[in-house]
Amino acid sequence: MTRIRLFDHLVLMLGVFIMVAPVVVAFMTSTHEAADIHRNGLSLTWGGHFTETYDTVLTRKGGFTGEITGARMIWNSLILGIGFAAGKIVLSMLAAYAIVYFRFRLGTLFFWMIFTTLLLPLEVRIVPSYEVMNKLSLTNTYTGLIVPLLASATGTFFFRQFFKSVPEELLEAARIDGAGPFKFFIDVLVPLSRTMIAAIFIIMFVYGWNQYLWPTLMTTDERFFTLVRGIKQILLVWVGSNIPDYNEAFALAILAMLPPVMIVLIFQRWFIKGLTESDK
Amino acid sequence: MASIGIRDVSKIYNGGVTAVSSVNIDIADGEFIVLVGPSGCGKSTLLRMVAGLETISEGQVTIGGRTVNDVDPADRDIAMVFQNYALYPHMTVYENLAYGLKNRGTPRSEIDARVAEAARMLELQPYLERKPRALSGGQRQRVAMGRAIVRKPSAFLFDEPLSNLDAKLRVSMRGEIKRLQRRVGTTSIYVTHDQLEAMTLADRLVVLSGGRIEQIGRPLDVYHRPATTFVASFIGSPAMNLVSGELHGSKLALGPALIDLGATVPTQGAVTVGLRAEDLRLHEGAGGSLPFRIDYVEELGSQRLVHGMVGDQAMVAALSSEIPLPEPASLSIAPSRLHFFDTASGQRIDWSGEAAGQGALAAVPEAVA
Numbered sequence: 001m002t003r004i005r006l007f008d009h010l011v012l013m014l015g016v017f018i019m020v021a022p023v024v025v026a027f028m029t030s031t032h033e034a035a036d037i038h039r040n041g042l043s044l045t046w047g048g049h050f051t052e053t054y055d056t057v058l059t060r061k062g063g064f065t066g067e068i069t070g071a072r073m074i075w076n077s078l079i080l081g082i083g084f085a086a087g088k089i090v091l092s093m094l095a096a097y098a099i100v101y102f103r104f105r106l107g108t109l110f111f112w113m114i115f116t117t118l119l120l121p122l123e124v125r126i127v128p129s130y131e132v133m134n135k136l137s138l139t140n141t142y143t144g145l146i147v148p149l150l151a152s153a154t155g156t157f158f159f160r161q162f163f164k165s166v167p168e169e170l171l172e173a174a175r176i177d178g179a180g181p182f183k184f185f186i187d188v189l190v191p192l193s194r195t196m197i198a199a200i201f202i203i204m205f206v207y208g209w210n211q212y213l214w215p216t217l218m219t220t221d222e223r224f225f226t227l228v229r230g231i232k233q234i235l236l237v238w239v240g241s242n243i244p245d246y247n248e249a250f251a252l253a254i255l256a257m258l259p260p261v262m263i264v265l266i267f268q269r270w271f272i273k274g275l276t277e278s279d280k
Numbered sequence: 281m282a283s284i285g286i287r288d289v290s291k292i293y294n295g296g297v298t299a300v301s302s303v304n305i306d307i308a309d310g311e312f313i314v315l316v317g318p319s320g321c322g323k324s325t326l327l328r329m330v331a332g333l334e335t336i337s338e339g340q341v342t343i344g345g346r347t348v349n350d351v352d353p354a355d356r357d358i359a360m361v362f363q364n365y366a367l368y369p370h371m372t373v374y375e376n377l378a379y380g381l382k383n384r385g386t387p388r389s390e391i392d393a394r395v396a397e398a399a400r401m402l403e404l405q406p407y408l409e410r411k412p413r414a415l416s417g418g419q420r421q422r423v424a425m426g427r428a429i430v431r432k433p434s435a436f437l438f439d440e441p442l443s444n445l446d447a448k449l450r451v452s453m454r455g456e457i458k459r460l461q462r463r464v465g466t467t468s469i470y471v472t473h474d475q476l477e478a479m480t481l482a483d484r485l486v487v488l489s490g491g492r493i494e495q496i497g498r499p500l501d502v503y504h505r506p507a508t509t510f511v512a513s514f515i516g517s518p519a520m521n522l523v524s525g526e527l528h529g530s531k532l533a534l535g536p537a538l539i540d541l542g543a544t545v546p547t548q549g550a551v552t553v554g555l556r557a558e559d560l561r562l563h564e565g566a567g568g569s570l571p572f573r574i575d576y577v578e579e580l581g582s583q584r585l586v587h588g589m590v591g592d593q594a595m596v597a598a599l600s601s602e603i604p605l606p607e608p609a610s611l612s613i614a615p616s617r618l619h620f621f622d623t624a625s626g627q628r629i630d631w632s633g634e635a636a637g638q639g640a641l642a643a644v645p646e647a648v649a
């Protein structure tokens with residue numbers, strides 16, 4: 001028994017090591033000076049420049065216009081991630097609600113149309129989407145960054161499946177209790193969907209946070225740069241004999257990781273709570 | 281509180297399937313009506329049409345004299361209790377009870393008072409802040425009933441509310457529903473497939489089969505004078521023995537036996553004879569008129585069901601468990617306890633020798649066509 005337990009722990013520790021070691025290395029390396037990193041490569045020891053590096057990354061105004069700071073980029077990424085996740089949830093819940101609870105002509109056809117768009121990645125329509133946004137002069141706005149990506153077949157599909165599993169009697173009870181379509185949605189369906197909302201929020205937030213291609217295309221104004229772009233920007237200074245600011249890139253990467261981790265941690269609790277409570 | 285009228289109501293589904301056909305029931309104010317029948321007989325569909333959850337294909341439903349065919353469920357002034365309770369899982373018991381009132385814009389103080397009253401009636405006070413998942417099945421069922429009571433509707437509609445409970449709880453909840461309905465005096469329609477539940481709860485029973493009404497009547501009337509062979513076999517446990525016999529004058533030939541009826545039945549020749557298992561008496565040897573070959577015995581504790589054959593027809597007798605089972609044995613029955621049905625149509629044939637004065641059997645003004 002003990003031996004098996006020891007072995008289990010070894011396996012777990014190995015897993016933890018594989019998962020966490022690169023993060024630790026990145027964090028430790030970020031506390032060294034750029035020149036140091038250039039000379040010695042990655043390091044596992046504390047470099048002692050934690051405050052300076054992170055302070056610079058967060059507050060130094062950089063870029064061509066000298067207006068963009070790391071904090072600003074984190075802010076932009078947050079807006080993108082949260083706007084993305086929230087918008088997708090609202091849209092796909094409403095779409096699924098219409099598909100499941102209202103019998104309208106061609107409803108099934110519409111569902112399958114939405115569903116087949118799952119097969120098309122963003123990249124397929126990225127140029128036309130850009131053109132539309134450009135014509136609406138929504139480039140370099142948060143609206144332009146977020147809105148074109150909001151329609152979500154995945155979300156609609158998940159919510160559709162979930163709504164279908166909600167017992168019919170609840171709808172009937174609500175109808176007898178005098179709840180109209182709007183009240184039923186707000187008072188019954190939305191609270192019941194907490195788990196699903198949490199799960200989709202995690203997925204969509206991380207998806208939005210990690211967006212690279214679309215923000216790159218949509219924003220030329222540095223004030224709208226996201227963190228993911230920022231990291232790329234730092235490493236772009238490969239000119240002449242300049243040493244790229246490795247330490248800053250690592251610091252930004254570490255910072256870029258934190259919000260998704262926090263979102264997962266926060267929502268995970270709801271997620272599990274919702275799962276164990278889901279007796280309808 | 282209100283009377284409910286169901287006139288020529290039919291439900292025809294899109295595929296042309298008729299679930300309910302031309303049903304007529306008049307329900308008096310404060311009456312407890314039970315719709316009973318096997319699954320698929322249309323009883324739930326009928327209830328749901330009264331509730332407004334299904335559209336009415338033909339006919340008319342009135343509640344309190346008002347035709348409600350096109351009225352929204354919320355505006356029909358009814359409350360429904362569902363088989364799986366249909367409580368809102370994310371709301372506390374209090375919120376579940378208050379939701380319907382809140383949607384109607386009832387003032388806060390009034391809601392509090394009504395919920396408190398219902399909670400007291402149903403002994404739910406300690407659970408008001410709990411979520412449904414923290415309640416037992418019986419408590420959930422009580423919350424579902426409370427949700428109906430707080431609304432003070434004209435009618436309660438029950439859709440097999442006890443089917444999800446275990447047997448013991450079902451009996452006690454049955455009593456509770458009956459008591460409650462007496463107390464608040466609200467017109468109720470109750471759907472069940474359990475004939476025992478139907479017998480014990482109903483002021484009047486409506487037996488349905490294949491979307492049609494087989495019989496409407498007070499429980500004992502239905503039990504003592506089943507209108508058709510279907511009702512005879514459905515109401516009462518064990519089911520009434522239905523065997524074929526032949527009438528010759530005032531004599532009935534039943535398998536190998538010949539019974540003197542002492543009166544004539546207004547038909548002759550082949551007939552379906554109904555014998556309640558509890559009306560049969562067991563005799564040693566040939567003491568009874570029906571020679572009985574015992575097949576097997578079901579012990580129920582208070583009584584035993586003895587299965588066997590009379591001639592080539594199966595018969596069940598419900599006997600006291602103290603009576604020894606002789607071999608050979610025979611059965612007898614008082615002729616007045618015999619029921620006759622038309623073999624082809626299954627309709628009851630009334631006859632002059634029938635037992636009179638069986639309580640409820642007497643002249644009851646049939647409120648119903």
